[in-house]
Amino acid sequence: MSELKRVAKTLIAYLKRPDLYPELGRKIIKNTLHRGNAGKGKDKTNSWAISIAISQKDAVAKLFGINDLKFRNENKLILDESSGKEKTCPVKMGGAGALELIYYASEFTKATNVLETGVAYGWSSLAALLSLEKRNGTLYSSDMPYLGQNGDQYVGVVVPEKLKNNWKLFRFADKESLPKIFSENKIFDVIHYDSDKSYDGRIWAYDELYKHLRKGGVFLSDDIGDNSAYQDFCEENNIESTVIEFEGKYVGAFIK
Template sequence: MSEIVRVLKTFMAYLKRPDLYPELGRKIIKNTINRGNAFKGKEKTNSWASSHAISQKEAVSKLFGFDIEPFQNEYQEILKVSEQREKECPIKMGGAGALELIYYACEFTNAQNVVETGVAYGWSSLAALLSLEKRNGTLYSSDMPYLAQDGDQYVGYVVPENLKKIWKLYRFADKESLPKIFADNQTFDVVHYDSDKSYNGRYWAYHELYKHLRKGGVFISDDIGDNSAYQDFCEKNNIVTTVVEFEGKYVGVFIK
């Protein structure tokens, strides 16, 4: 699909969804007036992240006291089925991410309530749900529809049906989804951010999510090297964060 066709298709899909008009307005501003904002501070943060980064295995051991090896063995069959589901999916979305980091964050906090932004295939959702299922907890997810790909029906595609009973999926942009989620539940044990990649989008969401994370809870953000929003947020709030290097990208994680 050419870029022009994709943009036009996305725009037309927005027009059919009045509930998404606020996000359409923000996207227009982001891609015109604030176009350079997405990568603000990227060079600075990548230098900082590379000098602090450790492996996912080291991070899980250091922060949570777990070895990550049992995860792949314990859930081998579930993961295999989910991998096959991803291969069969007719549209392409984001990859799996640091599943063990998310799963053991939930185990460490004995999580009952987890909030995530960004779902795509649902790999991060699956990792959280596998832990939450043990305690009959709830995962609250914010995810924008994949408008250009007619992808609504495929969001969360790798999540098994039996886990969906403890999953609440809000199909709006973060600025609409998060207030709805916080109205449903005020306090969370784990936060996982993986949605709007822009500096302003991240910085706004980080503050909102942090306010609703309990003391002793775990905050995780993917792709922190996109810009300096995560580094700036941590420095402003005097947060000592761990940086995880995973498949050539950086993930930020800390315990509140």
Template sequence: MSEIARVLKTFIGYLKRPDLYPELGRKIIKNTINRSNSFKGKDKTNSWAAARSVSQKEAVSKLFDLEIDEFRKDYADVLKTSEQKEKACPVKMGGPGALELMYYACEFTNAQNVVETGVAYGWSSLASLLSLSKRDGTLYSSDMPYLAQDGDQYVGYVVPESLKPNWKLYRFADKESLPKIFAENSVFDVLHYDSDKSYNGRMWAYNELYKHLKKGGVFISDDIGDNSAYQDFCEKNTIETTVVEYEGKYIGVFIK
């Protein structure tokens, strides 16, 4: 699909969904007036992140005093089935990410309630749900519809049916989904951000999510090298964060 065709299909998709009009307006502003701001401080933050980054294994050991080696063994069958489903999926979305970090954050907090933004195939959702299901906890997820491709039916595709009773999926932009989620549950054990990559989008969501994280809860943000939003947020709130380097990208994580 050409770029023009993709943009046109996305625009038509928005027009068919009045409930998404607020996000359409925000995207127009973001891609015109605020476009340069989306990458604000990128070089600064990549240098900052590189200087302090550790492996996923080191981060889990340091923060949670847990070892990650058993995860792949304990859930080998589930992960293999999910990998096969991803390979067979006709629509391509994001890859697995740091699954152990998500899983052990939930284990460390004995999580009952987790919120995530961004789902795609549902790899991070799967990692959270494998832990939450032990305690009959709930994962609340926010994910925009995939308007440029016929991929809506594949959101969360790798999550087994057996785990879905513990999952509530909200198909709106974060500014619409998160208030709905917070109205249902106000305090969370783990927060995982992986949606709007823009500086302004991140800063808004970080502040909202942080308010609803319990003391002792875990905050995780993917792709923090896209701009300086995560670094600026941590410095503004005097947060000492750990940075995980994973497959050439940086993940921020801290305990409140």
């Protein structure tokens, strides 16, 4: 599909969803007036991340005191079944991410309430849910519909049916989803950010999410090397962050 056709198809999909008009307006502004902000501070943050990054295994040990990572062995059957679902999915979405980090953050905090932004195939959702089910906890997820891609029915495809009773999925942009989520639950044990990658989008979301993370809770953010939003947020709030190198990208993590 050509770029022009893709844009036209996406615009038509937006116009059919009045509830998404606020996000459409924000996207128009972001892609015109604020287009230059997307990668703001990228070089600075990548230099910072390279200088302090550690492996996911070392991060789990440092943050949570867990040295023996049994997650994949203990959940091999479910993970294999989920991998098969991803392979047969006709729509291409985001990769699996640092699953052990998400799972052990939930175990460390004995989480009963976890919030994530960004779902795609649902790998991060699966990692959180495998921990939450032990305590009958709830995962609240914000995920923008895949407009123009005919992919909505595949969001969360790797999550087994048996785990979905512990999952609440809000299909709006974060600025609409998060107020709805916070009206149901205000404080969270773990927050995982993996949605709007723009500088402005991240800064807004980090500030908002941080208010709802309990003391002792874990904050995770994917792809922090896209711009300096995460680094700037941590410096402005005197937060000492751990940076994890994962498959050529960087994840930020800290305990509040």
